[in-house]
Structures are given as structure tokens and as C-alpha cells.
Amino acid sequence: MIRLERNEGLWRAIIAREAKANSLTRGMLAELADIAEAAGREGARALVLTGEGRVFSAGADLDEARAGLATDPVWERLSGAIAALPCLTVAALNGTLAGGAFGMVLACDLRIAAEGAKFFYPVMKLGFLPQPSDPRRMAALIGPARTKMILMAGQKIDATEALAWGLVDRLVAPEALEGAVAAVVADALGASAGHVAGIKRLIG
Template identity: 40%
Template sequence: MEPQLLHTVTGQVATVVIRHPAKRNAMTAAMWGSLPPLLETLAADPGVRVLVLTGEGGTFCAGADISTLRGSPLEAQRLAVAAEEALAAFPGPTLAAVRGHCVGGGAQLAAACDLRFAEEGARFGVTPAKLGIVYPSSATRRLVSLVGPATAKYLLFSGELIGTERALRTGLVDEVLPAGELDGRVAEFTGILASRSSLTQAAAKEFANGRTDRDAHWEERARESGDTSEGVAAFLERRTPRFS
């Protein structure tokens, strides 16, 4: 089967699936290059509120397809960084649903999502030290912000894989689900996210990602949207809010 990124939209949730079964969903240069325009298309869809990234079958993503690094590793890394940054910049909440191996470029993509839910038995690793690759500064900073400098150094220096117990303890993942329960929990939680105020989520995402100079902008947006009034009214009237 041709390596590719598949996508579906169900309700208000878009799901992007990494598909390269011959190489445990490793990302080719073409796949890295196709992710930013796909995300741009989904972000422009007013019906899409939440994005899920996952892998086909029992593996999330085994990293970059090493065969594509032989010719131009720097170009391959440039494509990976562009894909990572496009994912991090997606306007709505993003969630990585992880089964099996989430390694190298796969971990890079998962870390660029806002949240990570994993099935028990998943394995995580950041492996550039095994290939003599300098991990990008943007990806390194993002990893440090998730797990702290000590764990980030452990992962980057050694290239060793860790399991879900340590990933949960260090903050690399947010929830770990028993086998067979990941899809149901992801569907449940993305439904919760889609029901909440996108205004609150967008502002919180921007602030959490380090942008701290736009309080006045978001205060104005809040006044214009009427979400605060609607949220308070719905709470007092014991009904589901209808956010703009």
C-alpha cells in the first residue's frame, strides 16, 4: 500500500491517520511534505473543532523512513520540522492517539500535539543519537517543556525507549488506557473538547505556548463573541451552552 496520510471528519472531529504498514508507519519525505497543507485545509473547515493524529493498525509511527535520509538528511529534517510546527500551530485542540511504537519522528509529531493518550504497551523514544542526527532546537524545546530537562536529556542522550508507565509519570502522555479502550476514550474526550468554548481553548493554547502579549486581543474577542454571557447563562439555567 502506498505510504500516505489519510483523513476523515466525523462530526466536529478530524482524524489524520499515518499509513505506511510496510515500515511501521514511518514517515517518508512525501508524507512529511503533505502534512502542512492537509492541516491547513482542515483548519479552514469551520466544522472542524478538534484534530486527532494516530497511526494505522497497531503502531503510531516508527519515525522517519531511514531510506529517505540517505540522499538529503538536512532536507528531510527541514520537512519534518515544518510538519511539526504546522501541527503545533493548528488552531483547535490536537490529540495524539498512540498504540505501539511512537519513536523518532513519531515522537516529534506526538509532542507537537496538545495532548497524548496511549494504549498500554506503547513505547516511546527520541532516537537521533542512534543516527548521529542533531535534533532540531524547536523539537528539543518542546520536549523539555513536556517532560523537563532531565527526562529530555535521558531520552535524547540515550535513544532508549520507555513504556507507558514512565511516559505517564514524566508527563509525556496524559492518559494511559487498557487494550481495546483507546478509541472509545478518544471519542469521548474529543466530544467533550468539541462541546467547550473554542474561544477559551484558542486563547489558552496561545498563552500555554508562550504568547503572552495578547491579553487585550482575547478580551476583545470574548466581548464580541458573547461566549462568557452564554456560558454563565447556561450554567445558571442548567442547560448545555451554545457557544459561538
């Protein structure tokens, strides 16, 4: 249910569980973490995360969440692996982003979203704590008050507001998403892995 496409230095990991709104099982999360760790070892210059259909991911698979997935350390393993990558990482948000799926997206360098996407993380309502790194990364992007709007007030944010807040970096028509992502990874793909890593290291 995770499809990996590799072309030269570009790795694309696609969440391919459209019939279940791309909800994530433990096995899928582990596979994504494996991919991120391998991308670092094998000199990828850009890693793109995206989903099939009209939803990026609805978060944890509900059955597995009830069985303990909501608090499983695999979420932190995945977001940590993405954050540690020396290459350019891009979340191509083809649609709505919900719940624990925020972690991998917040860990990316850039977030490009399709118009019409919505963003919500209903941990207060569901009685779970967010993954430990998610509030810190979210607050670094949008500030503590807006982070509380999402995590504590349970507000659903539309794509226009997400762009204004800085939660996403660019908003495009759904049919333009692939081209927009190609444009932002083009320079990294034209450079060496060491050059990409060097610039990223300077940014911090």
C-alpha cells in the same frame, strides 16, 4: 498513505503504512502538514493523529532518511503547523513512537497512549540532530534531565514510565484508545470553533 477522515468538526489523520511500521516519507509528512494547515483554515474543532496497526510510527523511512529526509525542513513545517492550530490537537498513540515522529506528537495538546507502547528517539546513535523544536517541547513536558535520557542516553521508555514522566497524559488498553480519544474531544466538538480557540489562547 495518509488517510483523512472528517466528521463535523473532528479531523482524524491516520498514518496508514502498517507494512513499513508507519515510517514516514517526505510526501507523507508534507501531506500531514497540508492537513494541519487546512484544519486551521476550515474551522476544525479537534484534530487527532493516529496510526494503523500496533505502531504509531517508526519515524523516517530509512531509505529517505539516508537521502536527506532526516534533516529536511518538512518536519518543522509539520510540527509548527500543529502547534499553531487553534483547535484541540490529540495524538492517539496506538503503539510505539520513534525518531522524528516525536515532533508531531510533542506539538499536540494531548497525548493518549495504548498500554505497551514504547518511546525512543535514537538521534545520538544515528548521528543526526533532532529537529530544532523537539528538545524544547520535550523538556517543557518532562524536564531537561529526562529529555537527555531520551535524546542523549538513547533510553527506550515504556508506556508506564512515559505516563509517570508526563510524556503522555493518559494510558489505556489498546481496545479502549478510540473511546478515550472520543471522550477528550467531546466538549470541543460540542462548542464553536471560536470558543475552542478562545480557551486555547487563554491557556497559552
